[in-house]
Amino acid sequence: xxxxxxxxxxxxxxxxxxxxxxxxxxxxxxxxxxxxxxxxxxxxxxxxxxxxxxxxxxxxxxxxxxxxxxxxxxxxxxxxxxxxxxxxxxxxxxxxxxxxxxxxxxxxxxxxxxxxxxxxxxxxxxxxxxxxxxxxxxxxxxxxxxxxxxxxxxxxxxxxxxxxxxxxxxxxxxxxxxxxxxxxxxxxxxxxxxxxxxxxxxxxxxxxxxxxxxxxxxxxxxxxxxxxxxxxxxxxxxxxxxxxxxxxxxxxxxxxxxxxxxxxxxxxxxxxxxxxxxxxxxxxxxxxxxxxxxxxxxxxxxxxxxxxxxxxxxxxxxxxxxxxxxxxxxxxxxxxxxxxxxxxxxxxxxxxxxxxxxxxxxxxxxxxxxxxxxxxxxxxxxxxxxxxxxxxxxxxxxxxxxxxxxxxxxxxxxxxxxxxxxxxxxxxxxxxxxxxxxxxxxxxxxxxxxxx
RNA sequence: GGGGAUAUGGUGAAGCGGUUAUCACAGCUCUCUGUGGCAGAGCGAUCACGAGUUCGAAUCUCGUUAUCCCCC
Numbered sequence: 001x002x003x004x005x006x007x008x009x010x011x012x013x014x015x016x017x018x019x020x021x022x023x024x025x026x027x028x029x030x031x032x033x034x035x036x037x038x039x040x041x042x043x044x045x046x047x048x049x050x051x052x053x054x055x056x057x058x059x060x061x062x063x064x065x066x067x068x069x070x071x072x073x074x075x076x077x078x079x080x081x082x083x084x085x086x087x088x089x090x091x092x093x094x095x096x097x098x099x100x101x102x103x104x105x106x107x108x109x110x111x112x113x114x115x116x117x118x119x120x121x122x123x124x125x126x127x128x129x130x131x132x133x134x135x136x137x138x139x140x141x142x143x144x145x146x147x148x149x150x151x152x153x154x155x156x157x158x159x160x161x162x163x164x165x166x167x168x169x170x171x172x173x174x175x176x177x178x179x180x181x182x183x184x185x186x187x188x189x190x191x192x193x194x195x196x197x198x199x200x201x202x203x204x205x206x207x208x209x210x211x212x213x214x215x216x217x218x219x220x221x222x223x224x225x226x227x228x229x230x231x232x233x234x235x236x237x238x239x240x241x242x243x244x245x246x247x248x249x250x251x252x253x254x255x256x257x258x259x260x261x262x263x264x265x266x267x268x269x270x271x272x273x274x275x276x277x278x279x280x281x282x283x284x285x286x287x288x289x290x291x292x293x294x295x296x297x298x299x300x301x302x303x304x305x306x307x308x309x310x311x312x313x314x315x316x317x318x319x320x321x322x323x324x325x326x327x328x329x330x331x332x333x334x335x336x337x338x339x340x341x342x343x344x345x346x347x348x349x350x351x352x353x354x355x356x357x358x359x360x361x362x363x364x365x366x367x368x369x370x371x372x373x374x375x376x377x378x379x380x381x382x383x384x385x386x387x388x389x390x391x392x393x394x395x396x397x398x399x400x401x402x403x404x405x406x407x408x409x410x411x412x413x414x415x416x417x418x419x420x421x422x423x424x425x426x427x428x429x430x431x432x433x434x435x436x437x438x439x440x441x442x443x444x445x446x447x448x449x450x451x452x
Numbered sequence: 453g454g455g456g457a458u459a460u461g462g463u464g465a466a467g468c469g470g471u472u473a474u475c476a477c478a479g480c481u482c483u484c485u486g487u488g489g490c491a492g493a494g495c496g497a498u499c500a501c502g503a504g505u506u507c508g509a510a511u512c513u514c515g516u517u518a519u520c521c522c523c524c
Contacts, residue, residue, distance in 0.1 A: 035487050056486070097486040106488095113485060165488080190486080255486090283486065291485095312486035333487045341484070341491060356479060388478095390490075412490075 002307040011324035020089040020187035031331035037083030041413040044085035050420035060095035078185025092186040096193040103151040112285040114198040174215040191219040193255040205259035223252040251278035269301035279307035295325035339415035371421030373414040386411025
């Protein structure tokens with residue numbers, strides 16, 4: 001259930017409350033990515049302490065790891081509750097993103113964000129440069145696009161996607177994704193969609209939109225009867241139905257695609273937006289500066305009263321763009337991945353804690369920060385040392401033969417707690433500014449301090 | 453005094469006639485957007501110095517210097 005509390009006068013931003021079986025989420029909210037149903041190095045109480053409201057795990061990567069599950073009829077004890085170790089609102093991605101992220105071999109890698117105008121020089125740049133050039137040509141309307149890059153590791157049919165992954169052949173489609181997502185038991189699940197790369201041409205994107213539509217209908221077909229039958233009450237039917245019905249208040253979000261093309265985006269938004277989803281995700285790949293533009297195309301065609309989630313976007317600047325264009329939630333790996341890599345966010349940009357200049361720095365990451373790391377007085381020096389002392393090759397060996405829980409790194413824990421707290425605090429402040437009606441002022445002063 | 457060994461980026465090591473001089477750590481710079489878990493990319497050495505042999509030397513020879521070891 002989603003209710004809008006207040007709309008901003010000058011932008012399309014809105015304040016809302018998203019209610020899920022595992023709690024409420026004040027929106028706009030940052031969603032942290034715990035792909036495998038956990039945040040490495042963090043315990044349940046650590047996650048709580050960061051002020052995190054909503055987390056997202058990944059169906060593809062959890063696939064096959066849920067077999068030892070014993071689902072109960074208790075709504076509150078889903079796989080994810082157990083896995084994260086706490087009661088917290090959750091989402092799962094459908095596995096649709098892996099249609100992009102696992103599609104290419106290493107030599108042929110295509111990211112979701114591509115800086116089109118850059119032609120990479122130097123080593124191995126040729127193929128990429130060629131692509132970029134061809135695409136630039138395409139964008140100006142002439143050149144025929146790029147036949148160079150191929151999805152060598154997946155094959156897409158109308159039924160779903162064949163993956164070659166870790167020497168295994170796997171097939172994932174809308175039906176199986178829904179089944180897995182029911183089993184995993186997140187509060188909010190996503191329809192299985194077809195994301196395209198920024199290098200795909202109009203025709204390819206057109207087909208992807210059509211496929212995404214068809215898959216969306218099929219996901220809905222599997223979801224709707226259950227959702228309406230159970231209506232959020234505890235299930236009373238027997239056997240497997242009982243299991244499913246206990247999770248019946250799961251909400252299903254459809255996903256808008258359409259790549260970089262305005263008419264396709266609108267077409268997708270219209271058709272997905274007209275389907276009886278509980279909310280909507282906006283997916284796809286982008287060029288660096290295009291997110292806002294795409295949101296402006298899409299949002300008007302989505303039902304005002306339903307929640308909107310922007311998939312996989314969440315750098316600081318993007319947060320503002322998303323919110324003021326009417327996005328309620330968005331997930332991104334940035335805070336957690338960069339924390340692991342030692343980039344720590346502050347009000348005045350960030351610091352890369354592994355750098356030599358922090359070797360003897362006794363200060364906390366940021367004075368006045370309320371995260372557990374800073375409040376406990378953990379110094380930059382300590383964090384750096386812990387990160388640097390970790391012999392990563394050794395860790396890898398341990399990872400390969402033992403459980404990964406053994407590899408906890410205190411330094412990474414400190415970094416994760418800081419970044420997650422930072423982004424949650426950031427969103428708290430944005431929400432507060434929306435309450436006060438001073439969003440624009442807040443944004444301006446934040447960005448000025450932050451230096452972008 | 454006699455004998456031996458070693459000198460390769462900041463550190464530790466490979467290479468022993470033809471390499472864009474390799475590797476690890478450290479350093480610096482950059483990147484990370486629905487996570488292919490613990491990262492990736494780039495920049496730093498004219499191989500102690502001088503002379504010689506050779507088409508070609510970090511690599512062979514001689515000398516100089518420095519460090520270490522052994523013997524008296």
